[in-house]
Amino acid sequence: EPEVTQTPSHQVTQMGQEVILRCVPISNHLYFYWYRQILGQKVEFLVSFYNNEISEKSEIFDDQFSVERPDGSNFTLKIRSTKLEDSAMYFCASTSPRSGQGNEKLFFGSGTQLSVL
Amino acid sequence: AQSVTQLGSHVSVSEGALVLLRCNYSSSVPPYLFWYVQYPNQGLQLLLKYTSAATLVKGINGFEAEFKKSETSFHLTKPSAHMSDAAEYFCAVNTGNQFYFGTGTSLTVIP
Numbered sequence: 001e002p003e004v005t006q007t008p009s010h011q012v013t014q015m016g017q018e019v020i021l022r023c024v025p026i027s028n029h030l031y032f033y034w035y036r037q038i039l040g041q042k043v044e045f046l047v048s049f050y051n052n053e054i055s056e057k058s059e060i061f062d063d064q065f066s067v068e069r070p071d072g073s074n075f076t077l078k079i080r081s082t083k084l085e086d087s088a089m090y091f092c093a094s095t096s097p098r099s100g101q102g103n104e105k106l107f108f109g110s111g112t113q114l115s116v117l
Numbered sequence: 118a119q120s121v122t123q124l125g126s127h128v129s130v131s132e133g134a135l136v137l138l139r140c141n142y143s144s145s146v147p148p149y150l151f152w153y154v155q156y157p158n159q160g161l162q163l164l165l166k167y168t169s170a171a172t173l174v175k176g177i178n179g180f181e182a183e184f185k186k187s188e189t190s191f192h193l194t195k196p197s198a199h200m201s202d203a204a205e206y207f208c209a210v211n212t213g214n215q216f217y218f219g220t221g222t223s224l225t226v227i228p
Contacts, residue, residue, distance in 0.1 A: 004160075033216075042220035043161070043207060056215060091160055105151065106216060108160035 002026040006092050006109035013082055013116055021077045021112045023092030032075045033093040033106065034067065036060070043091070049075065082116045089113050121150075121208045123219035131227045136180075136195040138222045140208030143189065148210045150191040152182055155205040155221075164206075167191060178202070198226045 005024040013019050025032050034046040047057040049067055066078045075094075079086055090113075093106040124139040142148055149168050153161040165176025172184045178201075182193045191208060203226045208219040 006160075035218075043218040045215065045217070048215065093161075105163045105166055106161075108153075108162070110158075110160040 002107065004092055004094055004107050004109035006090075006112050008112060009110065010113045011115070013114070015084055015116055016081050019079050019082055019114065021079075021090050021092075021114070023075045023077070023109055024073055025075055025092065025094030026107055027073070029094035029096055029107070031055075031095045032067075032069070033095075034077045035091045035093065035108075036088040037091065037111075038085075038088045046077070046090075079114075082114075084116050087114055087116045120217055121210050121219040123206075123208050123222050125222055126220065127223045127225065129225040129227055130198045132200055133197050136193070136198045136202065136224065138193040138206050138208075138224065140182075140191045140193065140219060141189050142191060142208075142210045144210055150182075150184060151209040151211065151216070152176065152180070152191075152193050153207045153209060153218075155207065157204075161207060164193070198224075200226050200228065202226055 004026060007022045011019055032049040035043050036046055037043045045058050047061045047067055048055045064080045068076050089111045091111045092109040095104045095106050120143045122141045130136055151166045152164040154164050155161050164180050165174045165182055167174050167184045175181045180193055180195045182191050184191050203224055205221050205223050207221045209216045
């Protein structure tokens with residue numbers, strides 16, 4: 001089965017530093033997502049991306065966050081100035097071109113564990 | 118607003134016993150419902166999904182779930198637990214391009 005790839009698997013950074021989390025979605029998918037999971041808590045939606053723009057974002061996704069699809073294959077999440085509470089597992093996901101009907105599954109990457117010190 | 122509630126953050130069963138993980142949903146429109154599993158240090162994998170074709174949905178690894186509109190439930194079951202079933206299980210609802218996840222249930226299988 002095709003896979004969503006995320007790098008790095010672990011990222012340690014100092015508070016206030018910028019981080020970029022990278023994802024390579026499945027090649028023919030058009031809808032892309034970032035989710036995060038703080039340890040012991042639920043998986044939370046951050047942002048969805050379609051047709052080179054943000055289609056929806058949660059209130060977690062404030063001005064410190066941005067997403068980009070710089071080259072047609074990568075999908076990145078940038079946190080400009082990290083805070084301690086940004087420490088979490090960040091999951092990238094993508095879904096197929098027929099999405100919009102709600103019945104297509106999300107394909108998830110294995111996640112990037114971000115630790116902010 | 119769409120949401121899912123998973124009752125029981127931790128469930129323990131003996132190997133060979135019935136597994137029952139509960140999920141209730143709230144949706145203003147007919148929902149698409151999913152169960153995902155997360156093994157340690159891995160991403161979320163789809164177990165099964167309900168898309169209105171049949172109320173009883175069979176998934177991978179012997180799991181199944183039944184959609185009950187009257188109870189707004191989509192509980193996950195497996196007749197006989199295996200040690201390899203130990204993982205975190207998430208129920209999710211999708212009514213468009215947006216997935217809403219429950220808080221997850223951690224399943225422990227006791228030998």
